[in-house]
Amino acid sequence: MGFGSNFSFGKLKKGLAKTREKFINTITETFTGKAKVDEELLEELEEILVTSDIGIDIAMDLVERVRESLLGERDRSPERLIQILEKHMTKILREYEEQTEIETQIGEQKPFVIMVVGVNGAGKTTTIGKLAYNFKKSGLNVVIGSGDTFRAAANEQLDVWAERAGVKIVESKRGADPASVAFETLNYAVKENADVVLIDTAGRLHTKHNLMEELAKMKRVLKKVLDYAPNEVWLVVDGSTGQNGLIQAREFSKFTDITGLIVTKLDGTAKGGIIFQICSELKIPVRYIGVGEGIEDLQTFKPTEFAKAFFGKNEN
Numbered sequence: 001m002g003f004g005s006n007f008s009f010g011k012l013k014k015g016l017a018k019t020r021e022k023f024i025n026t027i028t029e030t031f032t033g034k035a036k037v038d039e040e041l042l043e044e045l046e047e048i049l050v051t052s053d054i055g056i057d058i059a060m061d062l063v064e065r066v067r068e069s070l071l072g073e074r075d076r077s078p079e080r081l082i083q084i085l086e087k088h089m090t091k092i093l094r095e096y097e098e099q100t101e102i103e104t105q106i107g108e109q110k111p112f113v114i115m116v117v118g119v120n121g122a123g124k125t126t127t128i129g130k131l132a133y134n135f136k137k138s139g140l141n142v143v144i145g146s147g148d149t150f151r152a153a154a155n156e157q158l159d160v161w162a163e164r165a166g167v168k169i170v171e172s173k174r175g176a177d178p179a180s181v182a183f184e185t186l187n188y189a190v191k192e193n194a195d196v197v198l199i200d201t202a203g204r205l206h207t208k209h210n211l212m213e214e215l216a217k218m219k220r221v222l223k224k225v226l227d228y229a230p231n232e233v234w235l236v237v238d239g240s241t242g243q244n245g246l247i248q249a250r251e252f253s254k255f256t257d258i259t260g261l262i263v264t265k266l267d268g269t270a271k272g273g274i275i276f277q278i279c280s281e282l283k284i285p286v287r288y289i290g291v292g293e294g295i296e297d298l299q300t301f302k303p304t305e306f307a308k309a310f311f312g313k314n315e316n
């Protein structure tokens with residue numbers, strides 16, 4: 001695996017435990033002792049899918065596919081149904097899989113600039129710390145820019161992460177202009193011959209309009225230093241908020257060109273099914289997922305492995 005990759009099937013599986021327990025246990029309970037899948041069971045399946053935050057449209061579509069597949073088959077057992085379901089759900093996740101891994105793109109332009117956006121509390125700062133650690137571990141020179149000048153303790157929090165990851169940080173004063181921090185960060189990164197720049201941003205200003213304006217301004221200023229910057233704008237979505245996370249993601253992508261998604265807090269929630277909706281609705285590749293608060297807990301998103309872990313399978 002290339003720069004910044006981090007993946008452990010065991011961690012992923014552990015992180016998805018709550019989601020899986022709810023989803024798979026309900027399915028198993030519903031289907032145990034039933035010799036074959038009939039219409040009544042399919043209706044129950046639809047309900048289970050909907051209550052797992054997979055979303056009504058996807059749930060209906062999945063049930064339809066299962067119905068079609070089972071029609072032409074002799075084996076209409078619950079086990080077969082789960083197999084079919086896994087196949088189709090994997091397909092949903094794979095459809096917007098990024099074909100070129102970020103790891104291979106990073107070498108192409110130096111420094112490679114990544115802006116991280118999202119609402120307050122989504123996990124931006126934490127994720128930047130984890131990303132910095134991943135990149136640093138693969139031998140890259142990383143600089144972080146502390147662009148959240150709105151929140152009082154933002155600098156200190158990012159400082160702690162920069163230290164843990166062992167990377168440099170360009171700080172801001174509270175109330176400073178985020179665009180000027182972005183400007184300083186890029187100049188510093190060029191001077192330091194950095195490979196990757198991670199720019200943190202505020203999740204809330206006085207109004208949504210202000211926030212979107214601010215992000216646009218930051219982008220314009222980045223371009224003044226490096227005309228190709230930013231290379232990527234990643235939206236951090238809190239996966240534990242289910243539908244709410246999806247609504248926020250929709251709003252953000254209306255105003256900013258999002259090139260990648262990071263879904264956090266998939267541990268400790270049973271709402272992990274939201275990732276299927278996020279993938280199929282937003283049509284933006286999921287780059288990473290957060291399965292814990294630790295520095296190693298940001299995992300490269302791998303659709304097939306995710307589906308396997310979701311269904312409680314083993315890696316191979």
Ligand SMILES: Nc1nc2c(ncn2[C@@H]2O[C@H](COP(=O)(O)OP(=O)(O)O)[C@@H](O)[C@H]2O)c(=O)[nH]1
Pocket residue numbers: 118119120121122123124125126127203236264265266267268289290291292293297
């Ligand atoms: N359990 C868990 N907590 C997370 C994860 N990512 C972030 N958090 C927590 O979410 C809270 C908000 O994170 P923060 O990075 O400050 O969000 P920001 O406002 O978007 O910068 C913190 O307490 C983090 O530890 C994750 O993947 N799993």
Ligand SMILES: [Mg+2]
Pocket residue numbers: 124125126148154
């Ligand atoms: Mg923050």
